Amino acid sequence: MQKIKMVRDNLRLEAEQEQVEETVAVIFKSFSLARVSAVLAVAGILSSCGLPQVGPSKREIFSGSVQQDGDAFIVSVNDRVTRATAVTPALGFSEEFINAGVIGSDTIRPGDVLGLTIWENVDDGLLAGEAQNSTILEEVQVDGAGFIFVPYAGRIRAAGNTPDAIRRIITAKLEDQTPDPQVQVRRVAGDGSTVSLIGSVGGQGVYAIERPTRTLSTMLARAGGVTIEPEIAQITVIRGTMRSRIWFQDLYDHPELDIALRGGDRILVEEDTRAFTALGATGGQARVPFESQTLSALEAIAQVGGLQSATADPTGIFVFRNEPAEVANVVLGRDDLIGAQRLVYILDLTQPNGMFQARDFVIRDADTIYVTEAPYTQFTKIISALTGPLGSVNTLSSLAGN
Known part of the structure; x- marks a missing residue:
């Protein structure tokens, strides 16, 4: 079924290319013979040098598929694909942290x-x-x-x-x-039982575990709270050789994560480091950090200013990803893939449920979102490239008295 879909897309690309070529041919017929010679010369130069573009065309991306000359799997996004790829990083404390009981407010330690x-x-x-x-x-x-x-x-x-x-x-x-x-x-x-807080907190330092500050949430409040957006704040607790990390919001959504502290605990509050890259006909081309725990393709496009109305092709939104074998096998309906696989997901916003699929498709760390240019954009570039030299030809003809 996937192969049939790819063949259909290739046929559509060829039809679009033929339409552009026919339009250019009609324009050629409107010029005089003398001007056509100049147009053909310019067209030859353009064909040999190539027109500028923001990135590969849909045809060029499809040529890199496994079914053709490349090593990437091309996958059209549908409801089954969105469910299979809806994988988000799981953060949480281990059982050792959760099962630790609350200690006294003034516990003596060696060295005191x-x-x-x-x-x-x-x-x-x-x-x-x-x-x-x-x-x-x-x-x-x-x-x-x-x-x-x-x-x-x-x-x-x-x-x-x-x-x-x-x-x-x-x-x-x-x-x-x-x-x-x-x-x-x-x-x-001696300081008794203390913990150290560093990172994005109101006051970094060493704090004693006292009666009001025996748990993680109360200790964070004692240190002035977090100083970054709560949606992207992560808390790491290091206890000896053990290390666990949670989302800051989960600390209040799940009371069992408000663990009891131990002397010597190190608490690190930092911003989420995940990011995606946006390229092509979008409002901005950059490496963009996540602004929430989960991010959909629609939200990611909105973060960079949406699609460029004058150039973007809403049928050619691609997500490039190195997918784990476990997910790739489910997406492709196989069981023989081993190791990370290159997958290119296609979103078509013009489909009846295209916007819903873009809303449900989850973007992950290190993804690359690329929006292709519409065929019309290449057509206008050809016209612009031709009209400049044609103006010079008209000027020379006028000087020659033709």
Whole structure:
């Protein structure tokens, strides 16, 4: 069916070319014999040099198909093709990120320095000096394994616990040795559990995980929010050797993605880097960044100013893409293709449902959208190229007295 469609398109291209040639022939007949000689000379020059154009014609693109001399598959877009090619990048957090529980607001980490004060309810206690009932340990550093040492209480696990949890552990260790001990634990040095935020946020820096900022969304709000368009903002969270990325909008559309933070997390907010290239008879020829998570062919054309009304051929809108074998096999109805395949998709806006198909056809990163010129454009270029030399011929004839 695809081959029949290609043959039909080639026949239409040949008919358009013949129409242009017939029109030029009619113009030739309207000139005098002397002028026709000049016209033929100019036409010969034009045929040898070629007329300027914004890119390949439809005939030249079709010549690069697998069915002819090239290595690209030419595919006319229809409803089945739009469904098969509607592939968008999937972003989301892994199970390790989603299943992590919320941590306390003041968790001790290795390297932190704690201050301990221990009160004993006797005149001659275990730790207190003579005539004193309290002992102050100013600097007790949490070692690399996460432990501290307290006299008569031994090694105590500090990392991962809050100061209040450490207080209860020390109290339980000492109460069998001294009556009714009272313990105070405070942080003397160290930042505790912190995360770093960089990229397109209101305030880049290192922030402590506190009670109001235990989750990703609240931490972003603490840093001033994102400073780029929310539709194209992406958030990457790096935790040790793990890395996951989501769309900023998904953070609020899917509450389960508002993950709990961990000390040492690095949060990067950046703009979507996807882009497509627009060429040919469009309002602008450039590399164009995506302005939303998903982008249709119709929206992409609108982003560059639409079609040029004077030159564009609405039946010749091409999308060039290196398609993964999995998608290419579905599109072409095959199962033998291996590796990325060159596919050229054709959109015809003049068809009854052409606008709907262009609206539903998804543009992907690195696509090239090319709009061919209408056959009439080449015809007008021929006329313009001929009328200039003919004016010079008339001038010479007048000077010669003819």
